[in-house]
Amino acid sequence: MLSLLKSMPGAIELGLIYALMALGVYITYRILDFPDLTVEGSFTTGGGIAMILITNGASPWVATIAAFGGGAVAGAVTGLLHTKGKINGLLSGIIMMIALYSINLRIMGKPNVSVYGIDTIFTTSNVLVVVVIVVIVTKLLLDLFLHTDLGLSLRATGDNERMIRSFGSNTETTKIIGISLSNALVALSGGLFAQQSTAADISMGIGVIVVGLASVIIGEAIFGARKVFWATLAVVLGSIVYRIIITIAYRVEWLKASDLKLITAVIVIVALVVPTIQKSLKQKKLARKRSAELLTDPVQRGGGQ
Structure with missing residues (x-):
């Protein structure tokens, strides 16, 4: 029991880092009703960009912002494939996810990049404090965005695209922005995760879509999702609950670390x-x-x- 309690801060840290990714999944899965698998690649993109910039002497915060931007570009390409290329949404995400594997290898130059011994945003500050601040600021900015005209249009597009189009709104542009923002948040999560673990790996994004969906579903089931503020808060709390459940599961004797995906x-x-x-x-x-x-x-x- 004592060892379990000692592992809780680490579980909460990871839960908050993954919460940013879960917020991105929430945008596509819940708001846009778009099955986007790009996140499995953009998570690694964020981590790779952050690691490469930091190892080349860039400020960790600049590297983190760059990771956010890299994810936005990846999401925009997926949106363009779907809206302009008229490719099925699920297939668009799969195509971009596959393409990002090679792109991420190009970015990192090798399958694994480490910043061990190099300063990151967590080097001089408490990890939990930094992550809490980043998540709260990001969540509040997302809430603010979803209450703007563009944000309302984004939410309405997911509810009834045909009706919004009849009002003269460009739903294609709205979708591209939504998917781009989603993957930007996922890449930001990847950038923070890589800095927290001091390494980025080409396979670090495998399975994150399921983690994001689990966080969204658990959050909504436990905390509800009445309004935007509470919905995004539920996603953040759902991510923390998910990591705590995983931490407890690891304490079960007959379960192994390899059973994580199961x-x-x-x-x-x-x-x-x-x-x-x-x-x-x-x-x-x-x-x-x-x-x-x-x-x-x-x-x-x-x-x-």
Whole structure:
């Protein structure tokens, strides 16, 4: 139990770093209803850009901002493939994810880049404090953006694209901006993760889409998603809860570190299935209640006579 408590700060740190990625997934998955797999490549892009710039003497903060920009470019290309190239959304993400593997190797020059012994944004500051500040600022800026005219258009495009287009709004541009912002946040998360672990690896982005979905689904299931502020907060908290669950799972004797992806898949399945079962049971309960009312009410049973 003591060792578990000692590992909690690290779990919260990772949860907050991944929360930025989860916010990016939230934009495409929930707001735009766009199945974007680009994130598996843009996460690594962010980490690779940050590591290369830092090892070449750039300021860690400049490297972090550059990582954000690199992800935005990757997302914009996916958006262009989908909107201008008329390629299926899922296929557009897959194509860009594959392309980014080679691009990331070009960026890093080799499969793994380390900044061990070189200053990062966490070198002179407490990791948890820095990450908390970055996540809070990013979350509030995202909330602010989603309440602007462009942000409202983005949300409306995901709800009813045809209706928004009938009002004269350019939904293609809106989609490109949304997908670009999503991958920018994912790359920012990758840049912070690489600095926290002092290394970027070509395979570091594999499976992050599932982690992001798990964070979004867990957050919404536990904390709800009534308004934008609470929805984004739920995503952040969901990411933290996910990492805590993973940390606890590692303490189970018969589970191995190699079971991480399996654990993640099970968590997502449970998070998806449980709300559906609850909704089904609620509907059946209401149906039984309504049937009982009809049987006991002579007026309704007699058709109002």
